[in-house]
Amino acid sequence: MKLSVIGCGYLGAVHAAAMASIGHDVVGIDVDARKIESLSKGEAPFFEPGLQEILSDGIASGRLRFSTSMADAAGAQVHFIGVGTPQQKDGYAADLTYVNAAVDGLLPHLSPGDIVAGKSTVPVGTAARLAEVVEPTGATLVWNPEFLREGFAVQDTVAPDRLVAGVPDGAEGERAAAILRAVYHTAIANETPFIVTDYATAELVKVAANAFLATKISFINAMAEIAEVTGADVTQLADAIGHDARIGRRFLGAGIGFGGGCLPKDIRAFSARAEELGRGESVAFLREVDAINLRRRERAVQLVVEGLGGSVYGKRVAVLGAAFKPHSDDIRDSPALDAAVRLHGLGADVVVTDPAAIENARRVHPQLRYEQELDAALQGADAVLVVTEWDEYRRELTPEHAAALAGGRVVVDGRNCLDAGAWRAAGWEYSGMGRP
Incomplete structure (x- = not known):
């Protein structure tokens, strides 16, 4: 099938390349000329495992191309909207500027029978409003939310754990669902559940999933506060409560909390939309979920301060991690960088290292010092703060090796990913999050 993907950021670029990898003819469109130039050369503009390979293959095969002209979307049977919905600068609500612009720009190039498939995370009610804009062209709007995990986005696009399609009522909706099934033929052949809903349910599925995951993380971090x-x-x-099948162990890792471009802004936008609908009390708990999450960042900094005798002024602190999670170079709302900036503000000589995210971090926080090599970051450090659980830190770095480089013996494990016993046995003053 011929597909277009409007918006070639993290979501759109991955979706375009993945759709080409399963045999579709795809054009990705974005207003950022530099990004399009990079993608057209087969160069991934951000770090995501597996993306570079399918991007290069798609370009080489001729099934994948990129353009800055919306006119190049004409003739596609399905048009995916994959632009960002950031938090508004003056509030918690989602900024729909890019979604609205993408749909408006696409309208002149739609033909009767086309499918416009929204993938962006939007407040409930957005799809119904946009459907009224799209319908006069003879095209049909569906809402097909994404459920990507950064670091696993290619896998989650090609072989997702579920597919959701919010469609209009009647024959029009049945036809649209059938076309989406054809788009995702590979996943459906592998028995991926395909769930057809109305617009509102499809929109809520994504924000509800993110709200639940954020709540689970903040719950265990609230327990960490009590444990401390x-x-x-x-x-x-x-571990103990995770053995209960009703609870499960995943997302019960206490630590410095969640970040990234989805969970923080999505739970805030959900709260804002619930207030608009007159049901703010229904998700009022999400405010505390957010507050707990932010408190854990401050707690990690506090542990470093305490470990260094009450002051970090003039002390060298090696911060291991800049990305908000491993296997990514995404620094949006990164707890790691938040902690680094807070320590810098307290007068510490902060040195940040990360396998993938240093250049992104440097652009946003040039006041910090950066070292690409882990050993260089550890050299002479009075304290070590682990804030992104890369394998390079949690598995490959030994306390003996760190001790040979660092000047001090204070380590704060912001992700509870180190072997506390091994680090203490090697002479380190180890502090975890919610651990004695």
């Missing part, structure tokens, strides 16, 4: 004043071990607590 009682002497309990939150890691053992999580």
